Amino acid sequence: MAQFLIVEARFYDHLNDMLIAGARDALEAAGHSVEVVTVPGALEVPGTIALADQTGRYEGYVAIGVVIRGETYHFEIVAGESARGIMALTMDGVAIGNGILTVENEAQAIVRADPAQKDKGGEAAKAALALYELRRRWG
Ligand SMILES: Nc1c(NC[C@H](O)[C@H](O)[C@H](O)CO)[nH]c(=O)[nH]c1=O
Numbered sequence: 785m786a787q788f789l790i791v792e793a794r795f796y797d798h799l800n801d802m803l804i805a806g807a808r809d810a811l812e813a814a815g816h817s818v819e820v821v822t823v824p825g826a827l828e829v830p831g832t833i834a835l836a837d838q839t840g841r842y843e844g845y846v847a848i849g850v851v852i853r854g855e856t857y858h859f860e861i862v863a864g865e866s867a868r869g870i871m872a873l874t875m876d877g878v879a880i881g882n883g884i885l886t887v888e889n890e891a892q893a894i895v896r897a898d899p900a901q902k903d904k905g906g907e908a909a910k911a912a913l914a915l916y917e918l919r920r921r922w923g
């Protein structure tokens with residue numbers, strides 16, 4: 785049994801609740817414990833995972849959030865930089881599944897967040913579990 789941390793950018797409550805439910809179910813079904821920490825937006829997620837990892841308390845992380853395209857270039861910054869930060873940590877060996885949706889509209893987000901449909905939260909948790917298992921094998 786390992787301790788996983790879900791780091792959620794709580795920008796859209798109803799969408800996050802579905803993503804977290806899917807992620808939590810996947811982690812608990814695999815026999816692990818789950819904590820959740822909430823940050824304002826997707827840009828804060830990589831830094832939060834970096835800080836959490838320094839504590840040594842967690843074996844893996846699931847990044848949760850939703851970025852919906854608006855009218856300006858801000859979408860590219862938030863979507864791209866959050867993914868870039870998460871990927872940088874992954875390349876340093878941190879076990880992270882990226883469940884931050886980057887979508888055009890709310891309808892796309894609902895289909896992807898709903899555990900009964902695309903279940904992207906569960907998918908991200910399974911990615912974190914896969915990296916955690918590889919770390920155990922090779923670590
Ligand atoms: N527009 C969205 C954001 N924007 C906020 C940033 O992530 C960040 O919190 C702010 O710039 C302060 O550093 N965040 C999301 O998660 N989703 C969005 O659609």
Ligand SMILES: CC(=O)[C@@H](O)COP(=O)(O)O
Binds near residue numbers: 852853856857858860
């Ligand atoms: C992530 C975004 O694009 C967004 O929420 C910001 O919207 P806008 O570009 O209309 O300010």
